[in-house]
Amino acid sequence: MTDPILKISSFSGGFAKETGDVTQILYDVSYALERGKLTAVVGETGSGKSVTALSVLGLHPPSFRHISGSICFDGIDLTSVDARELHKLRGSRISMVFQDARAALNPVFTIGRQLADTYRLHHGGSRRAAMEHAIEALRRVHIPEPESRAKQYPHEFSGGMAQRAMIAMAALICTPDLLILDEPTTGLDVTTQAEIMDLVLGLARERALTVCLITHDLGVVAETCDHVVVMNRGHVVETGSTEQIFTAPQNDYTQRLLAASQLSEAAE
Secondary structure (H helix, E strand, O other): OOOOOEEEEEEEEEEEOOOOOOEEEEEEEEEEEEOOOOEEEEEOOOOOHHHHHHHHOOOOOOOOOEEEEEEEEEEEEEEOOOOHHHHHHHHOEEEEEEEOOHHHHOOOOOOHHHHHHHHHHHHOOOOOHHHHHHHHHHHOOOOHHHHHHOOOOOOHHOOHHHHHHHHHHHHHOOOOEEEEEEOOOOOOOOOHHHHHHHHHHHHHHHHOOEEEEEEOOOOHHHOOOEEEEEEEEEEEEEEEHHHHHOOOOOOOHHHHHHHHHHHHHHHH
């Protein structure tokens, strides 16, 4: 069996207070991401799923403190490398799409400029060639009239289009091995949510990407993911295939989460 591309082992951490004490929020978190598969990490707000994902790239809040455990990416323990080494891995091998795409994009530069600058950072080349790659990336994520859209600023994009632009940057411009998506469909209408996930699935298959989806939307998980990790109050309470989790959940919390999701869907 192929080694997982990412393996989180007994990872614990918390937030430091002004007194120097640390309030622990993650407790021995352990899970792995199988290469070329789409794994969902699910749980309610405050379960620790996002801060764990941010810790992979060292993007957690400044007050966060690593207490123990490891995060190994392709054999590299990310908790022990220096900032320079971690910076080299960001984008080139691991990319992340954040929940609020418009907030993640720089408001003072055009979309095309931001994609082109990112391309040059990782691949080099001329400004003109980089812009051509940027426009092509926008075209591949189905943004209409990409040449003119590339000249627009983030505030001129809808939420769905901004999310597409971020996916273009993270998955096509950066060409990573691992793509982390932190609540990528939150705040979008149902139709746009489906389009975004179809886009992600298409790119994942095309590039044999490993994808980690951080979400609370179990409907999206059931339709798109291969494996599921369930978190509650900083603990991993259950892991398994999507079929296993949805048809025969073992943990009480997982059962309650699924029941609540079904009630929500019925109400809609």
